[in-house]
Amino acid sequence: MSGLEGFRHSQLSLKTYRECPLRFRRRYLDRMWWSREWGADEEQRGAIRTGQEFHLLASRHFWGMPSGAASDDAVAGWLAALEEFAPRRAGCRYLPEQELRTAAGEGALVAKYDLLELHPDGHAVIYDWKTSPQPPQAGRLARDLQTRLYRAVLCRAGTALGESGWAPAAVSMVYWNPRFPAAPVRLPYSPAAYRRDWEHLTCLVAEIAALGPGDFPATTREETCRHCEYRPLCRGEAREGTEPPEGEVDDAPWELSWEAVPELPL
Ligand code: SF4
Numbered sequence: 001m002s003g004l005e006g007f008r009h010s011q012l013s014l015k016t017y018r019e020c021p022l023r024f025r026r027r028y029l030d031r032m033w034w035s036r037e038w039g040a041d042e043e044q045r046g047a048i049r050t051g052q053e054f055h056l057l058a059s060r061h062f063w064g065m066p067s068g069a070a071s072d073d074a075v076a077g078w079l080a081a082l083e084e085f086a087p088r089r090a091g092c093r094y095l096p097e098q099e100l101r102t103a104a105g106e107g108a109l110v111a112k113y114d115l116l117e118l119h120p121d122g123h124a125v126i127y128d129w130k131t132s133p134q135p136p137q138a139g140r141l142a143r144d145l146q147t148r149l150y151r152a153v154l155c156r157a158g159t160a161l162g163e164s165g166w167a168p169a170a171v172s173m174v175y176w177n178p179r180f181p182a183a184p185v186r187l188p189y190s191p192a193a194y195r196r197d198w199e200h201l202t203c204l205v206a207e208i209a210a211l212g213p214g215d216f217p218a219t220t221r222e223e224t225c226r227h228c229e230y231r232p233l234c235r236g237e238a239r240e241g242t243e244p245p246e247g248e249v250d251d252a253p254w255e256l257s258w259e260a261v262p263e264l265p266l
Pocket residue numbers: 020022023026218219224225226228229230231232234
């Protein structure tokens with residue numbers, strides 16, 4: 001057994017495991033954390049901070065708070081585009097930065113939503129903000145583990161929000177990038193897709209829980225290693241790891257940082 005029984009798996013932890021089990025072990029079992037901006041140049045650090053600021057201002061907007069001044073015109077423009085794309089509707093309940101957890105066999109699953117929009121007619125929309133320079137791709141996002149996890153967890157654990165819960169047909173997910181405001185990706189859900197997703201997710205959790213500490217193999221895909229923070233370690237160049245900042249969680253801003261880290265030269 002890996003010692004991860006009861007571990008709360010996020011979309012990032014599951015994706016990490018699928019890409020490279022050894023990377024998963026180093027990050028979650030050995031707790032070797034690297035600074036979130038390690039390996040990024042100044043431009044990329046700026047992109048990370050801009051993405052984080054946008055997520056923060058978007059949350060404030062949906063909490064109904066004054067969003068405050070954006071640090072630059074680009075972020076201010078993104079926020080204006082968001083307010084046009086997803087205006088607060090009367091009668092809807094808005095839950096930005098909402099986290100939901102549910103038990104899943106030997107472990108648990110956790111989803112942290114950028115925004116849940118709960119409609120009075122009983123349907124729920126999950127919003128996820130992306131700020132990368134590439135436009136959202138519907139085909140890839142429909143298959144993405146984040147999509148599968150977020151919709152399934154809402155169906156499974158939605159009653160924790162004080163409502164009667166949501167059947168799959170009442171749930172949809174929207175990816176939106178303020179750089180491409182007219183190109184949202186809308187993904188409906190269905191009972192059949194929910195059953196497939198839940199089985200896939202619980203099997204993945206069980207597979208990880210059954211592994212021994214020495215059973216996390218390294219990927220053979222060099223492409224994956226190019227983006228990996230442990231590459232110096234795998235190549236025999238051990239570096240000093242750092243603890244994550246207090247309260248840091250496995251959520252969208254964290255992922256933004258890893259997406260932005262450049263490939264390291266071989
Ligand atoms: S460098 Fe490659 S093999 Fe090593 S942990 Fe990262 S992805 Fe896995």
